Amino acid sequence: SEFCVSRSPPLSSSGSSGGGGGPVILELPVDKIRRPLMRTRTNDPVKVQELMDSISEIGLQVPIDVLEVDGDYYGFSGCHRYEAHQCLGLPTIRCKIRRGTKETLRHHLR
Numbered sequence: 001s002e003f004c005v006s007r008s009p010p011l012s013s014s015g016s017s018g019g020g021g022g023p024v025i026l027e028l029p030v031d032k033i034r035r036p037l038m039r040t041r042t043n044d045p046v047k048v049q050e051l052m053d054s055i056s057e058i059g060l061q062v063p064i065d066v067l068e069v070d071g072d073y074y075g076f077s078g079c080h081r082y083e084a085h086q087c088l089g090l091p092t093i094r095c096k097i098r099r100g101t102k103e104t105l106r107h108h109l110r
């Protein structure tokens with residue numbers, strides 16, 4: 001991958017996160033994350049502003065959850081953190097990525 005990868009937890013070589021199946025923490029370009037439900041939800045602008053202030057000061061403390069299907073990234077939650085990054089003009093956002101299938105994706109879109 002062209003992005004810098006760090007596994008969580010680091011240095012684990014056994015168990016569910018050691019074999020490549022567990023979630024991975026990764027900085028992704030904000031514009032590479034598809035948000036299929038974005039137009040159906042409205043964020044609280046006060047929360048977004050508060051997150052912008054906090055993220056500028058201390059950075060994103062909790063990565064957003066992202067689903068990877070066939071090399072494409074989908075976000076369904078973390079909406080306020082995502083918008084705060086967009087508004088701040090930050091190029092990347094820290095993501096907790098798990099893999100899914102097209103079927104997983106369909107479940108999210110139902």
Ligand code: ADP
Nearest residue numbers: 047054055058059060061062078079080081082
């Ligand atoms: P979202 O739609 O992004 O989940 P919420 O307002 O529901 O927005 O939750 C904000 C989340 O952002 C909380 O889980 C909080 O722990 C997390 N977070 C991560 N980084 C920060 C930060 N720097 N300041 C405040 N909250 C943060």
